[in-house]
């Protein structure tokens with residue numbers, strides 16, 4: 056056999072060896088991963104068992120008691136956190152403002168109720184000047200102050216004048 060042929064054969068053998076070794080390594084590493092997660096599961100089960108024993112008053116070892124106390128505290132935090140989430144879920148959008156006199160929906164910028172002309176407490180007439188920009192559903196202007204008035208309003212929301220027609 057020539058030197059070149061021998062070298063070629065050696066290289067082929069080495070490549071076969073390397074491929075086989077990589078395959079075996081992969082297989083054995085997979086088994087290792089399974090064993091490690093098995094160990095974690097057993098440790099978890101051990102923890103659950105100790106936690107149950109602690110709740111039954113059967114744990115006296117200081118180190119175990121310390122860990123169980125932490126679990127207890129965390130459980131309380133979990134309950135509090137769940138209540139916070141539940142409260143956020145139950146939140147309702149703010150009620151639109153209504154006239155205290157007739158119950159009609161008003162806007163926060165109305166100084167007077169467009170339905171009954173009642174002066175709306177808490178609503179600043181000055182702020183209505185800011186909001187007197189064109190708004191949809193406006194069909195007429197106040198005969199007194201000439202501000203836009205919503206369709207169907209009996210009174211001007213800005214000055215309280217009675218709207219006729």
Ligand SMILES: [Zn+2]
Pocket residue numbers: 154155156157158159168169170171172173
């Ligand atoms: Zn009203």
Ligand SMILES: [Zn+2]
Pocket residue numbers: 197198199200201202211212213214215216
């Ligand atoms: Zn007006």
